[in-house]
Amino acid sequence: MSTATDIASVDTVTAADRGRRWSAVVADFCRRRPLGAIGAGVVVLMIVVALTAPGIAPYDPLNIDFAAMLAPPDAAHWLGTDAYGRDVLSRIIYGSQTALIVGFGAAFIGATAGAVLGVGSAYFGGRTDLVVQRFMDIFISFPLIILALAMVAILGNTLPNLIIAITVPMIPRCSLVIRSSALSIREMPYVDAARAAGYGHARIILRHMLPNVMAPYLIMLTSFLGQAILLEASLSFLGLGVQEPTAAWGLMLRGAAVEFAETAPWMALFPGLAISLAVFAFNLFGDSLRDALDPKLRTG
């Protein structure tokens, strides 16, 4: 029996095949879902901007220049300056780093924790399921922003804590969705087979069940990305999120942006546009991804 070599050869074939299939999938996605492709394009652009921020930002985002306070958009400051004379464009460029870190961090942790809980809850069933689901019910009844507010108040508002605070309200929402898909997977013969083979619970959950809820997982992940960015902006706007002088979009809308709105509207306009464009792109991409992966899942 040359089982090992057989498996190896099968693996190499699928790997090569997979490479070709992936590019075909991407091309197909762009052709059939132009809106989604646009969204994905903007997301990629944002990531590039965030990564190359020091190279492309015309000024240091923290550089205070009282000579150029509240300067309107012109050749020197394309999007104007704020009440401290800081360049708005540079702050928006650097703000994309904050938004992406919080967005990806919170969405990834929230969706993953939710998925593990959801699959675990479905797998064990019975009393465990009941207890976990009641807990999720309780957390879901808390309004999103209020739960995040309380978490920030407890943990303090550093960036990692902010991510955790935003993650907490997401976990139950994700676990509910994942659990319902995992319920049917639990009845699959391969799960029985894995159990019969004597694998532990953790291995069955992580290796056999989790990969099979990838579609709802990805859908939740992408929809959380936009929500996390919005929630971060709201918290920062309230003064409970990212702190000055860090560049963050929600923070840029706070205080002076509202006070001087009449004389310096660019301060309120452009950061909000950045938030909207980012969330718009993530949602557009997420929507199309959902349509492509699972047309049955409802648009919520």
Add this chain to the structure above:
Amino acid sequence: MWRYLINRFLLMIPTLLGVAIIIFLLLRVIPGDVVEAKFMSGEGSGVSNEVLAAERARLGLDKPVWEQFAIWIWGVARFDFGISMWTGGPISEEIALRFALSLQVALMATIVATLLALPLGVIAALKQDTWVDYAVRVFSIAGLAMPSFWLGILMILGFLIFFKWVPPMVYTPFWIDPWQNMVQLVWPALAVGYRYSAVATRMTRSSMLEVLREDYIRTARAKGLWLKLILVRHALKNAMLPVVTVIGLEFAFLLGGLVVTEQVFNLNGLGLLFVQAITRRDYTLTQALVLLVAAAFIFVNFAMDVMYAWLDPRIRFR
């Protein structure tokens, strides 16, 4: 049917109790308490420890946590939420004033959202994958993407620049001057209503798409029924359930979730009260607010389940 209803009703109690326990514990984990917030906010305030201790004793904060909880929950069970630890006024009064405002904005936003969402969602579903559909989808995704508070800032900014006018910033109750009241509250309702309508539009669209593929719609069309009649009688009626659910849940969230938009429009509603309560460590007030909002949410959920059971016999006899 009755058994299902009673079961479902009783299930609300442990959930609410869970909410109560968690918010109670969460608040006590937050560093600092109301006494510190009150006396220690200024620098070098010369308040002795005895005064602080006496104040804590007066508020019952020196008792063991479980005892505090027991006292509070016993009050809640009799609909007595106690007094605010910060102002000393009865909580029901503190909340009632703000509740009227938040409720009105939430109701107005719901009207805005429904008026936008139903026609847009139905048209998008009927014209699936045409430019109409794309336009509606882009419009609603944009609604989800724009922060309501930013939309509010833009509105105020637009009025200032183009009309040299600002919406009134001082709240006038509806029963005193309905016109003044509406002129103030219609803008936050629109700002929040846009996002709200986006959620409802998307649900209407997908729900209609699903229903339009059903056999009975094809039968109705094959019978040669008038398209408008099919839409209203057969399709919309059946597609409405999830839409109503989403509208109900969003409404419940709006009651307490207007936190950020209220700041922009200088509204003294539940959202602002919540932020104040939590920064002042006003335990009793925060607890009451969270319970109120959670109860609204849980109740809407319950009402939806009852409606589903009433409309769908398969659930009823499970």
